[in-house]
Amino acid sequence: MRIACLGGGPAGLYFAILAKRADPTREIEVVERHRPEDSFGRGIVFSDRALETLRQADPPSHAEITRNFRHWSDIDIHFKGERITAHGHGFSGIARASLIRILQARAEALGVKVSNGSEFTDPSPWDDRDLVVGADGIRSAVRRSREARFEPVVRESRNRYLWLGSTRRFDAFTFAFRETAHGWFNLHGYRYDERTSSCIVETPETVWQAAGLADMGYEESLAYAEQLFADVLEGEPLIGNSQRFDHPSGWQRFAGIRCRRWWDGHTVLIGDAAHTAHFSIGSGTRLAMEDAIELARCLSRDNGDLASALARFQAVREPLALRALETGFRRMEWFEDIAAHAHLAPDAFAVALLTSSGRLDLEELRRRDPQLMGSFSATAR
CATH class of the missing domain: 3.30.9.20 (D-Amino Acid Oxidase; Chain A, domain 2)
Structure with a gap:
């Protein structure tokens, strides 16, 4: 199976890792517009529960990620000259560039081809692949190329x-x-x-x-x-x-995006390309990497039936993504007022x-x- 992951952020790289691990005969290429040091967003936050999900999916990359984490359990809220500290909230932070370097090294060690600095505005050069994964973020060129099929619904913050x-x-x-x-x-x-x-x-x-x-x-x-x-x-x-x-x-x-359809033919969207969550709930990268886990799982489970695998993937992940989208909207509305x-x-x-x-x-x-x-x-x- 020949797979092109268009977008070399956490979602695309993590899917490539898991898909290659599941079947080393797969030919997988990750194409990314930027270099790791150019990555947007600076830091990424994971909850303790999210880290356990990553440990179960790929222990080697989890071990390397946790070695580079900054962990905390408190939240400080500064309001009207006072600082209120809330205890008992377990989170870890990592530089986005560090996370991408870790995942890229892991992918390449497994035999995935990673191309950085490869600008693309149209996914058609990869039409001959068996599967094209649109993991190119909130401004997804893959999504735009088939907008009428993916049917994105957009709500912008005030x-x-x-x-x-x-x-x-x-x-x-x-x-x-x-x-x-x-x-x-x-x-x-x-x-x-x-x-x-x-x-x-x-x-x-x-x-x-x-x-x-x-x-x-x-x-x-x-x-x-x-x-x-x-x-x-x-x-x-x-x-x-x-x-x-x-x-x-x-x-x-901020643009809240949800696509009514996540796949079309041999092309599928994951992460922010398919759905977003407001940054105030700190779930975007977790959701994207969980998409990668489920997509790799569905490909292996459906044993060559790509349409069934992609349909199953959306059926499993969409309710969870929509729940996060609504959770993010509630927090977004709170900050709007x-x-x-x-x-x-x-x-x-x-x-x-x-x-x-x-x-x-x-x-x-x-x-x-x-x-x-x-x-x-x-x-x-």
Whole structure:
């Protein structure tokens, strides 16, 4: 079987690893537009449960990934001059470039051909392959090439965001909130290696416009965000990204995407090419790699019947992806309207944030962090 994976991010590389392991006679090529060091997003977050899934799927790559992780269990929430710490949340961070290098080395060791720096806008050169896997992300060229067949449905956030890095080494997953004369801004920060953290700065479109950010260049936007969150950053700078942006200021809008159909003929979409999840729930890479696990499993199970394998793949994964999409939308909507929660006391605000996606309820929070919930209950009285 000849397979082309168009997109060499975590989804494409992980599928190539698992598919080659399952059948070493398969000829698999991964084609990626960028070099690993050019990867967008800087840091990636995995929960402890997600790491166990990766351990079961491919122990060698899991071992190498965990050797490069930064682990934490606390969430810090900065609001109205106070810092609320929530305990009992197990996460690990890794540089996206490091993850890709680990997966690429593992794939190549198994005999997968990996081509970096190979730009493509049309998947037709790979039409002679038995299977084409579109793993080329949210701006998928594979999806665009058959848009009428994949039927993507898109919902854009009402917020704008910048995805940056910083030399501020956060000790916990950090949320910070700032009220300005124009409205609310928030920062999501997490450390992913010994020296660097990811920082996402977000604000509603109306606030972005009122603050004059629509008329600023990229470097001006960085300086504005850096000054706004200077105390949380402890004087450390924000670091820009080499990614090309739709708007000159660098501020983007998250696009929630779900395709009604994930496969067409011998072409299948996985990861962000097929479905997205809002960055505030930290599930995008996990979902993409779980897609890779299931696609490899279905190919082996259906024993040469490609249509049955791809249909089974969508049937298994789509409900899980849609659940994550809806979870992400709930959290996205919460961040779109911070002003509606701003009257809350800091403890109550922290609990509202932690439960905003619906993944955690008050009982689970009480189990994880009795001290926080005791403080919240006292405030509520």
